[in-house]
Amino acid sequence: MQQRSGGSLLVEIQPFLVITDQDYILLDSGLGYRNPDGVLQIHQHLINHGVNPMDITKVLMSHLHKDHSGGISTADPVTGQRNLSFPQATYYVNAQEMQYAFDNDGKSYHADDIRILRERDNVVFTEGDGSIDGYITYEVTGGHCPYHQTFLIDTGDDKIFFGGDEAPQISYMKRRFAAKYDYDGKRGMELREQFKERGIRDGWTFLYYHDTKVPFGKLTQ
Numbered sequence: 001m002q003q004r005s006g007g008s009l010l011v012e013i014q015p016f017l018v019i020t021d022q023d024y025i026l027l028d029s030g031l032g033y034r035n036p037d038g039v040l041q042i043h044q045h046l047i048n049h050g051v052n053p054m055d056i057t058k059v060l061m062s063h064l065h066k067d068h069s070g071g072i073s074t075a076d077p078v079t080g081q082r083n084l085s086f087p088q089a090t091y092y093v094n095a096q097e098m099q100y101a102f103d104n105d106g107k108s109y110h111a112d113d114i115r116i117l118r119e120r121d122n123v124v125f126t127e128g129d130g131s132i133d134g135y136i137t138y139e140v141t142g143g144h145c146p147y148h149q150t151f152l153i154d155t156g157d158d159k160i161f162f163g164g165d166e167a168p169q170i171s172y173m174k175r176r177f178a179a180k181y182d183y184d185g186k187r188g189m190e191l192r193e194q195f196k197e198r199g200i201r202d203g204w205t206f207l208y209y210h211d212t213k214v215p216f217g218k219l220t221q
């Protein structure tokens with residue numbers, strides 16, 4: 001999926017689906033765009049791969065910038081009524097990120113897309129670091145935005161790391177630099193060093209949300 005934002009900057013994005021023995025896990029929810037025929041693009045991608053969107057059991061959100069959270073909910077084109085795009089899933093969102101998104105509604109955040117999270121029961125607002133069902137761990141990182149979180153899914157066979165915008169592209173993992181658009185560029189740089197070290201040591205598969213050329217892979221020295 002692509003989004004043109006301001007000027008001529010083209011943002012390419014891809015949410016991920018991880019299927020484990022017990023879950024269909026979606027990692028970030030995409031832009032929330034519809035196809036010309038009105039079907040949500042992310043729903044169509046899932047259907048094309050034989051997955052019913054109703055089968056998604058968990059939606060793990062790294063943060064709530066609109067290019068990651070636009071697909072959390074969709075408005076009915078006729079009634080305008082908002083519904084969760086994955087009504088059978090439990091959504092995991094950092095509690096402070098939720099508040100921060102409302103306090104900073106406008107440029108990077110779009111409160112209308114995410115307000116529904118406060119009105120539904122199937123949402124877990126995470127605080128700090130923790131774990132989900134004994135095999136998914138999350139850490140608040142705070143480099144890209146103050147309450148950004150990352151996820152590590154340990155299936156027993158594989159360790160799958162979703163760094164969200166702390167590790168958005170493979171090229172970011174290969175050179176040391178502070179990104180201007182990060183909330184805390186120096187912290188972002190240090191986080192990438194740390195993830196790289198842990199990822200090489202423990203054999204993580206990295207998922208890169210903003211890298212459509214190299215969407216995932218393991219890192220080597």
Ligand SMILES: [Zn+2]
Nearest residue numbers: 065067068165
């Ligand atoms: Zn992003």
